[in-house]
Amino acid sequence: MERVTVAVPSRTYDVTVASGILDEAGAHLPELAGVERAFVVADTNVAERYLEPLGRGLAERGWARVHLVVPEGEDAKTLPMATVLHRQLATQEAHRDDLVVALGGGSVGDLAGFVAATYMRGVPFLQVPTTLTAQVDAAVGGKTAVNLPEGKNLVGAFHQPVAVLADVATLSTLGDRQYGSGLAEVAKYALTLDVELLEMLERDPAAVLERRPPVLEPLVARCIRAKAAVVGEDERDAGRRLVLNYGHTLGHALERLDSFAGRSHGEAISIGMTFAARLAEELGIATSGLAARHARLFTALGLNALGSLPPADEVLAAMRMDKKYRGGMRFVLLEDVGRPIVVDPIDEDPLRRILEQMRTREWSGR
Numbered sequence: 001m002e003r004v005t006v007a008v009p010s011r012t013y014d015v016t017v018a019s020g021i022l023d024e025a026g027a028h029l030p031e032l033a034g035v036e037r038a039f040v041v042a043d044t045n046v047a048e049r050y051l052e053p054l055g056r057g058l059a060e061r062g063w064a065r066v067h068l069v070v071p072e073g074e075d076a077k078t079l080p081m082a083t084v085l086h087r088q089l090a091t092q093e094a095h096r097d098d099l100v101v102a103l104g105g106g107s108v109g110d111l112a113g114f115v116a117a118t119y120m121r122g123v124p125f126l127q128v129p130t131t132l133t134a135q136v137d138a139a140v141g142g143k144t145a146v147n148l149p150e151g152k153n154l155v156g157a158f159h160q161p162v163a164v165l166a167d168v169a170t171l172s173t174l175g176d177r178q179y180g181s182g183l184a185e186v187a188k189y190a191l192t193l194d195v196e197l198l199e200m201l202e203r204d205p206a207a208v209l210e211r212r213p214p215v216l217e218p219l220v221a222r223c224i225r226a227k228a229a230v231v232g233e234d235e236r237d238a239g240r241r242l243v244l245n246y247g248h249t250l251g252h253a254l255e256r257l258d259s260f261a262g263r264s265h266g267e268a269i270s271i272g273m274t275f276a277a278r279l280a281e282e283l284g285i286a287t288s289g290l291a292a293r294h295a296r297l298f299t300a301l302g303l304n305a306l307g308s309l310p311p312a313d314e315v316l317a318a319m320r321m322d323k324k325y326r327g328g329m330r331f332v333l334l335e336d337v338g339r340p341i342v343v344d345p346i347d348e349d350p351l352r353r354i355l356e357q358m359r360t361r362e363w364s365g366r
């Protein structure tokens with residue numbers, strides 16, 4: 001079992017990373033005065049597998065468990081769905097000390113967190129992430145949001161959980177695509193912030209793909225430690241948190257062009273990170289070899305680092321729509337692995353050139 005403490009100005013809380021701990025959840029939570037019921041937000045797919053054990057774990061504390069059902073995945077992250085949950089809490093007379101629990105992936109976490117942030121101006125919130133993406137990224141840091149038809153995450157709030165329980169045993173039932181998507185975020189921490197983790201992944205990628213708990217526990221904990229350090233310096237996303245966006249400028253643009261239906265988020269940011277590494281080489285920020293190292297890592301983890309790219313002009317237009325765009329393209333680049341910097345503004349000429357090189361395979365990962 002591993003424990004990571006997240007300390008941000010608004011709160012300090014623990015993340016417990018272990019295998020098979022849902023049914024002892026109560027033992028890993030802090031003192032929470034006044035909780036009578038735990039309102040567990042989960043889709044039926046996740047609830048079928050994990051609601052019973054979690055319910056037993058919460059019952060240890062004498063809390064009754066109420067299941068609030070939501071649709072699977074991104075479809076849950078809407079204002080109408082948030083309203084449905086707000087009204088279920090209200091009709092069931094949830095009070096301000098009751099606990100809202102997110103059991104599931106990042107979508108359920110973002111939605112339930114937003115509901116917990118806004119119901120009665122904020123109620124206690126527990127994260128129980130069951131995807132790799134949610135364990136290493138979404139469940140930590142306090143960002144919550146729902147989507148609008150106009151775009152992703154446009155309505156949200158900062159609301160830190162009281163605790164996070166990351167049970168790595170739940171990752172065994174994830175589909176390969178979903179697991180691989182999370183591995184791209186793992187690679188992101190490794191490349192930007194944790195060179196020792198990078199070397200572990202490079203040495204033995206198969207160990208990670210096997211998903212054995214003794215390997216996953218330290219892996220997930222390392223990523224959370226990396227994120228916690230960044231978030232601790234920058235709770236509300238004013239600067240340092242930008243490094244968590246490595247590969248995401250191009251990644252988000254590709255997702256937008258695929259209208260969120262094509263490749264997974266992890267596939268999109270793998271291409272984005274490889275692109276950023278090529279850009280760092282091209283601008284003389286990194287020495288040559290960095291991009292090839294990215295491509296080798298992603299290939300070893302079963303991710304496609306080149307993919308198929310739309311024409312450069314379409315990609316550039318989509319990148320200009322990025323939230324991080326402030327009068328010019330802005331990128332997180334690596335001087336080397338473990339040494340991220342923010343560079344802006346960036347000229348569009350090298351961007352276009354590299355996009356074309358990657359699209360036509362003039363640069364093929366070597």
Ligand SMILES: NC(=O)c1ccc[n+]([C@@H]2O[C@H](COP(=O)([O-])OP(=O)(O)OC[C@H]3O[C@@H](n4cnc5c(N)ncnc54)[C@H](O)[C@@H]3O)[C@@H](O)[C@H]2O)c1
Nearest residue numbers: 045072073074105106107130131133134138143170173174
């Ligand atoms: N708040 C943040 O800081 C932050 C960070 C990263 C991502 N996100 C958000 O997270 C969302 C993506 O989350 P995601 O990748 O976890 O996917 P998801 O939550 O959209 O979907 C997960 C899918 O996997 C299934 N599932 C979940 N756990 C399972 C398990 N253990 N076994 C089998 N199936 C399981 C679910 O039923 C669902 O169909 C996006 O909306 C993204 O914006 C938020």
Ligand SMILES: [Zn+2]
Nearest residue numbers: 185248265269
């Ligand atoms: Zn991401």
